[in-house]
Amino acid sequence: MTRKRYLRCMLYGMFAVMLAVTAACVNRDTRPVPGDEPVLPRDPAVVEGVLDNGMSYLIMRNTEPRERVSMHLAIKAGSMYETEAQRGVAHFLEHMLFNGSENFPPGELIKYFQRIGMRFGGDANAHTGFYETVYDVVLPAGDTKSLAEGLLVMHDYAGGALLLESEVDRERGVILAEKRDRDSESYRSFVKSLAFQLPGMRVNERHPIGLESVIKGADSALLKGYYDAWYRPDNMAVVVVGDVDPAEVAGLIRDRFSSLEARAPKGVIPDDGTFAHMGTKTFYSHNPEAGGTSVTIEVLRHVDRQPDTFASRREQLLFDMASRILDNRLEERIGKPGTPFTSAGSGAGTYLRHVRYGIVAAECPADSWEESLAVVDQALRSALVYGFTPDEVARVKKEMKNALLQAEEKASTRNSRNLAGLLVRSFTTDKEVVSPSDERRLFEPVVDAATPEELHRVLKEIWSPAHRLVMVEGNVRLDKGEQKPEAVLLAAYEKSLLVSATPPVAKSAAAFPYLPAPKAPGQIASRVTHDDLGITVVTFDNGVVLNLKQTDFKAKEVLYTLRFGLGIKGAKGLVPGLASVSVMVTNESGLGRLDRDETARAMAGTNTSFRYGAGQDGFALSGRTTPGELELMFQVLFTQLTDTRLKEEAYHLSVQRYTQGLEEMESTVDGVLQKQVEAFLTGDAARFGYPDTSLEGIDFDAVKGFVMPALGGAPLELSVVGDMDVEEVVSLCGQWLGALPRRAPEAASEHGLTFPAGERLDLSVDSAIDKAVVTVAWPTTGMGDIHTVRRLSILGSLFSERLREIVRENLGAAYSPRAWNNSSRAYPEYGALRAVITVSPGQMAEVAAAVGEIAEGLRSAPASGDEVRRVVDPVVNRIADYRRTNGYWLNSVMQDSSRYPEKLVWPLDILEDYAAVTAADLQDLARTYLKASGAATLTVRPVPST
Template sequence: MKKITAFVFIAFLGLMTITAQGDGIQSTAIPEGDIPVDPDVIIGTLPNGLTYYIRNNGKPEDKVELRLVVNAGSIMETDRQLGLAHFMEHMNFNGTKNFEKNDLVSYLQSIGVKFGADLNAYTSFDETVYILPIPSDDPEKLEKGFQILEDWAHNTTLSEEAIDGERGVVLEELRLRLGADQRMQKITLPKIMYGSKYAERLPIGTKENLENFTYEDVRDYFRTWYRPDLMAVIAVGDLDVKTLEEKIKTHFSKISKAKNPQKRESYQLPNHEETLIAIASDKEAAFTSVQVMYKDPFEAPQVKTVSDYRDRLVKNLFSTLINNRLDELRNSPNPPFVFGFSYYGGTFARTKNAYQSFAQTSPDGQMVALKAILEENERVKRYGFQEGEFDRAKKSLLARLEKQFNDRDKMESNRLIGEYVDHYLEESPIPGIAWEFNTTKDLLPGIRLEEISALINGFIHDDNRVIVLTGPEKEGLEQVTEEQVRTLLDEIKTAEIKPYKDSEVRNDLMESMPAAGTITSSEYDPDLEITTLTLSNGAKLTYKKTDFKNDEILFRAFSPGGTSLYSDEELQATSFANGGLTEAGIGGLSLNDMSKFMSGKIVRVRPFISSFSENFDGSAAPKDLETLFQMVHLYFTSLNKDEEAFQSHMAKQKSFLGNLMANPQFYFQDQISKIRNEGNPRYTGFPTVEKMDAADYDLAYQKYLERFDDAGDFHFYFVGNIDESALKEYASTYLASLPGKNSNEKYIPTAFRRKDMYQKHVIERGSDPKSYVSIQWEEEIPYDRETAMAVDALGELLTIKLIEKLREEEGGVYGVGANGNLTKITYPLLTFSISFPCGPENTEKLIAAALDEIEKIKKDGVSPEDMGKIKETYLVKQKEDLKTNRYWLTNMVRADQEERDLGLMMNLEGKLATLTSEDIQQVARKYLDENYFLGILMPEKE
């Protein structure tokens, strides 16, 4: 039901907004003044202390995003309340003053708000946030939405029956977290969060406490921390601000001000003089990583003034510069890690920032990776950065901001609202993208390279340092010792480290221009507002000009054929080599050269070969559209061949895969996939180190050239803010000039068919008491769009019913889903699946309950209430999808690949108008029969 932030690996906190402490050399006078608040945002406080934020935003139409933010999380729990901040979040979906248990979710489904995908919440150490999108064009639905938000704030019933019913669900969520990561976390977290309460308050809590807490324990948490002075209501969407403000005041002013409220403490992360080292390994660990963390000795400062903003900008540039170097290392002939990055930013504790470096590596490569990231930090400390890489970093940073600025009036409400949540919780600045873009442009010329390079002197230090290594434990693998790490830390200080060598890259992507072709015809569809061009080499280009985004053009292309035209032997030899082909670069430029050339450009292009077509995928800002076309041309005509680059890619892949099958879930999927593809000569399976070693680069490169030697049977697609005259010019120059051989290839349909019979396979793997169930049906049937609609709707319906039965009634799962699909490629195939994790002791009971829900549909059909939920969910989603470039592009390509009518595909209202309960019932009766595949993951027997 809810996405819970119980533990987010600290290395990925680089995605957070960076706060800054000014450490560098100031090259100009310190900017004066406070950072303003975006004038489009209204901020107010009710007499009871509740804060509110309101903003009118028209994208998507007729929708408002609501958030209830509670400035309290698991860090506020007493020893008797472990896990109850998170449990309290669950309880708000299980009975309030105005919505009895299950009524809330049922009502929201009836208005098109999807459970889990739309309706959501999360609990972390310091806060709890409830997420509710609702329609804004219906006064009754709007009123109900605010009533729900109000109930979450102070009207939870917390009945004994509801509390006991939810224990099972939360314990199932706890079960999901069991495994290698959780076991290693017990070793690493106390070092990372040394001496703090954070090390003892993971939001998920403990099994013992979740099973045994009293009703009063959770009620006491609710009474203590759910109070208006610790709450914010945030409303952003397509509605006038006066109406939103009136709703907030009406619903939330009535909440009584807290009497003698308990102080909301701010918890510290204490300093420590020594370097703390945490080394954790586990037999089921799939991945290997190293992390270096330098915690600031001082409390994290807030970003309040223009000078603070400038400090943050300097640190952002530092992160870009160091990560560009780490990317170059990643692309080197002997890469020391699969990927690596560094950043300065937040930790779990709001009061502490840190400089952190992280790398993922091979099981036996921890010391190599650790040495590499330590050396790069030391290289910066000794020699600083260089002007060329500084200029590229500035271009990249400004290009990203410019894209946001250009799309400032087309930003979706759910992307804006997070900034206001952060402003309430941590007083993060919210000046708006216009101020940020213009201020950054003003500040960048005054920032000197020397002050960025000098930051490293404040970032790295011997005290407050934590080294974390995690990875597998297996026979023949020698574990890194603490002594080895300390020795390396000392060696780095005196090691011979050479300065970074920058290299210039040519100014033009293409060294010579091709002889342009022509556009031979143009057809326009006035209903869909789509234009199709035919080029002189036979290729087609279809485009749709939109105003959904100001700075976005999306791109796809395909040609029938793909690996279906390979022999069985060629497919097996090249399958795991294809992903490394583009690592060599194009047009004589290496991957690192390309990265430098692309500084300041917003463009990407990716060619790939799939089972039944050769393809392109990409996007560009309108200003960089010509670069996209040039890249496509070069991928057709000038893909580099570089054995070193290929082997670098393969080394990273093998490092990533080194212990993948130790993870029970990966192992289960691999075994089930092998069983289902028994006898299939074209089944390549999960990647392994052995398969990577056997990959044939020469043959893969040769087959790539064959697949892309005829542009004449390609169909190119563009959707977005297109300058039509420029598009036609680029199409003529870069696409029509490509060779067209009139090959008109078709893919070869799949010959292999899976067994149409009941099968049950139990796979034993793992030491934790956790299981996973997968039930799958397949039927080869004639394609028709009515059946396709019905089977998809059956998936939506069954998901609703399974949540009601397996989660809410049985308390046996945390999440469950069903999915149905009917496709025409390569042959008409109906697939349907049900999957869920659960306790081993409950698998048979829950499987029976799931199948029983299918039998009920077969017998009774679909209730009018459930039909209403399904149809409304589809309509609400498509209303938004129709205003997105991605939706149009996906359906344009799919219509051509499957030879379907795009107009009919986009007419969802027409399809839903004819969809009946009987249609769904008949699909269930006809295709969800006794011939299904049942896969069950069980823990190994002791």
């Protein structure tokens, strides 16, 4: 986990976790309740039980996606429970359970998953954490036979591992490749910062990936010692969520797991350690991969592990409300004149079971770290001294209450896999199972009752410890000169403390909508219903096209996309990066006359989102809403179309952020690949490339020239799908968009792309990380022939499967090699199938040769019938599930169907066409496209500076 991702998890994840985390312990609601505190009621939809051997189970019937069953084995043990000699064994063991068990010989389990229509890595996977290990299986059906087979797999995980020495030796290369994949300067910085934050905590010595020395020396006996100590019935649970009969599943679990016995005495749970900070401490870490610098002020204290009670959840809710107000204050400053940082946030809560934290942090350019630290510090102290204003509290109340309401209203169509994940976490973290309706009943009164005074008290409680941790990490260099970096930080922080805190300025909510509706609605010119698709197409007299599909896939969800213009392909005067910066500026400019901050306040507590985007063949305004906010959606679109005002402050902020991103891309092999690969494979740097950090040709006038013509004058096509009333949407569209003046179409662009057949590009990056990447690509074709394109996607899947078997399993050279085909719609003659593999620099030639041999093998002989089915059937199942999502119908079918009417035909045979793919089809495509002479190769290797 990178430092940035770590901060985001801490800052923004706590409220969602508080609402979503549920639990599995039986009869936990019989514990004593202090005073009049409400009991956390168990969700009656969850069937729980414990077998005589101590094995737990949690079962829940849920019907989305239809027929699918999400099945998991959760073990309350992870890397924290390893001995010193076992560091990395928990994760190594997780890998080994796919490599031979009582009922699945080595190499057969993944093939079994594929044969029943599951994807390895997608539907069948596992993860190892600090305190838990979890195995995941998504079954394509919930009949008795499928359930029994799935539970057989879980039983083998729980007690049937073979742990053959030959398989241990073979898998160690894969694990070392995964360790290399995850290694980065950012990860190393995170490890160092964690040691600074939590001195004395065991977590610093138990990162799940483990020690290379242990991985290289691990044998079957070492793995078995951990397996027998922690994979015990009384330390595990089976979780099943899907379209099943819970009583039947409970019986099958009893039949399969009742005879499971512990194979060794239970391991001794080690002490997590403790820490105690005092005074002001500073930390500095130079990370050359970072495109910017982060400044952080924290308080951290060790606490006893808290039981899951109404009181603890109420406390976390209030923590989050107070932190969110501070977060809003910091967010409001972003982009304003004099604000030195480009992003900022605040949070509070508990993590790693024993760590209570409060944090404020900001990301900034390297030369603005001191000023950013001062602003963050003074914003925090202003809140601590003066508290919160009524309008700030009112805003966060609206947001919190809306989150509770939406969770309740959408509960009936929750995804089984997401629900299963919540139940798994409930077991591994000992939290209660509470339904969304009970969450709202219990905690909406807490939100209502919160006052500015109480939230001020809560904030002071969060930040009451008598210490501060001041941290600066990133591309800033403070290790120059005579003073140590930590002394420089301390001096900067103490300088900020000399500035007195100032009170906040009260702000009222901005008014929206502020534009009146057109006086007369537009008239309908035509209306066509596609009964076979359930799609209605309405065309208004002014040329606006409206595509509609009502669904019941997800309660209270409506998705929309308004498409217009020819996109990047048709843009004039394009230079590398202009499209990306223009998208950022438009989205940072707010809504019409409102800036980003005013827009956020005006939309607080609503569910309507909107975002501008630029694709190769069109521009879009897209987002989501709810049935009760359909008119608000149209008011947003109307304002964006008729009162667009790009803001200069948004331009300057976007340039800062984009430049930070460019600098970060230049410092890793993955970043250099991202920056160079599309321009190389298309021969078009203006449309697919990235600029240097000077951003030549990307001034504010260029941004306006890119955005405004199409937004203000191109024909409009709106697609809306979801839980809505079709006639209401038609009426609202006529009122708001149907009354707009007719727009003239743009002249089509004849611009094409050129694939670099037979060419090679070798790049390097200044990095000490021992990691390289190899990309090999072949030219294919665009979206003109959907029958061919579908088979090319299967050919990509087949290529990926052979990469897994040869490069990962046989050579042990890569953790996650992959291949896929991408066919263009904007450029009908262009497509590319590429293979991308992250490897050790010393294995680049070997892996590139293996890729060539795979391509030759696909050309020279047809795949077996079994291999074809193992790649086709998971794709068919995935598409069947995707068809029951609003996103499929919006993006793959309705969007742009007025320009590409074939999109309304494609859904009619998609499942049958994919299912009909044959080995001969794939060999023919390989012979046509995967020619050695046509391949293009791009490599990136590290070359550390001396």
